Amino acid sequence: MVKNKSNYSTQNTTHKKRTWYIILGGGIVVAFFFMAHKIIPLGLEKDKDGNITLSPNRQTKLNKELEEIDNAEQYVLVAQRSGLYPCYSCTNEQKTIYLNVGEVWKYGVTRKGLQGRYPRENFGVPDLNYFQQFIGTYSECLKKEKIKIYNYPFLPEALARDILLIRPPGNKYDS
Amino acid sequence: MTAKEQLIKAQQASEEAHQIHISCRIAERLFPKINPAIFSDVLRRKIKLSQYDNGILKFYFTFVAMENMVLKFDGIYYSRKKRHLEVAVRIPFEEILAANQTETIHLMEKAFLEGIDLIATKKLAAPFDHQAFKKDVEAIFAQENWYEEDLKKYRAMPSLGY
Known part of the structure; x- marks a missing residue:
């Protein structure tokens, strides 16, 4: 009985080893196949x-x-009515700023065909008008946008304010 | 609460209460000939969307007028979850250029009514009587010089360039 048990154990181990060699060999064959034929x-x-x-x-x-x-365009978002608007360029924890009708909230560039998705195009801020200012390549539009953002502090509306903003209220960054 | 906080709260409440929002996507030189605020002011005073049922809780309309339309800005979109409808209608640029102020207003009226007609192309989450909505807006536009008072207000603002 003990001898039979011992024989079974040896045969089982040999069988297992053979199975692993077959799997390994098959894997190598498959690998060579894919190396020869690139996956597209x-x-x-x-x-x-x-x-x-x-x-x-x-x-x-x-x-x-x-x-x-x-095909891109550079635009400006301006206040449609006087009131408070979010201010991302304000300092000292000031989150909003009072804009008069027609004052600049944000300069931007777009090159995607959004389907007139107001207010999405206005970044969720209501009561803004979108004015197309320049059409050109994306690079040209980005330059126009950057120049306008940097020159914002010199606009009459910006100079008239009690606080000086380095860029428009709706522009979090310089571009 | 400070005066500023009160102003912010009042403005937020006002914005949430407003059911009609009107804006524009136009070539800069067409402003202030195209001034959506005139339409917005009058329609907000005289129209309550809730009286047409609750299929549309907020109506966003955009006037589109550009010489070179390199990007697609016209169309209609409806959010079934929020029941917000966004529609943009294009007005031919050359027509606006040639039009005087009164003619421009009429072109904008036509575009706005076309926008209301587009509601019928959308399957809304709940009933909305867009025909009654259109009828009431038409009645407002039919009043002679319905826009005059608000136009005077904006003309008095020198920064707008009237």
């Missing part, structure tokens, strides 16, 4: 000559993004 990710495909190329969808996406870079 989504967005790439082979053309009729076997060359890797962009898929039509990915090419369309690229064209769209290039067009967005070339």
Whole structure:
């Protein structure tokens, strides 16, 4: 009985080892297969000559993004009515600022085709008008925006205020 | 509560109470010929959206007028969860350029009514009688010089460039 038990134990171990060798060998074969045949990710495909190329969808996406870079606009958001507006450039814990009708709240650049999603385009702030000031490439628009933000302190409306703001109330950063 | 805190609270309450918000996406040189505040002031005084049922709790309208429309700004969007409707209607740039102030107001009236018509294209979360809404707005626009008082107010502001 003991001898039979011992034989069973040895055979079981050998069987297990053989199984692992088969799995390992199979894994090596699969690995060599994939090394020889590259996995083509989504967005790439082979053309009729076997060359890797962009898929039509990915090419369309690229064209769209290039067009967005070339077609941008620089805008200004101004107060539609006199009242308090959020102030992100105010110091000393002041969270709001009083703006008169027509005063600048924020300069910005957009290159995405938002579908007139007011108030989303106004960053959730009501009672603002959006004025398109410049159309051009994204780079040109960013420069226009930056110049306007930096020159904001010299606007008559900014100079007339008791407190000096380094940039418009709605601009958290310099661009 | 300080005077400023009271002002903030009052303004917030006022904004929350307002059901109609009107704005614009326009070429800068068209302002103040296109001044959405005139429409906003009058319609907020005279229209209560709740009387048309509760399918729309907030109505956001945008006048769009640009010479070069490189970005898509017109269209309609409805949030079933919030019951907020956002609609933007384009007014031909050349028409606005050629129009005087009164003609511009009429073009804006037409665009606003077109915006109300677009409500029918959306499946709302609850009933809303957009035809009654349109009828009431039309009645306001039909009154001669309905906008004159508010226009005078804005004309008196030198910074606006009237």
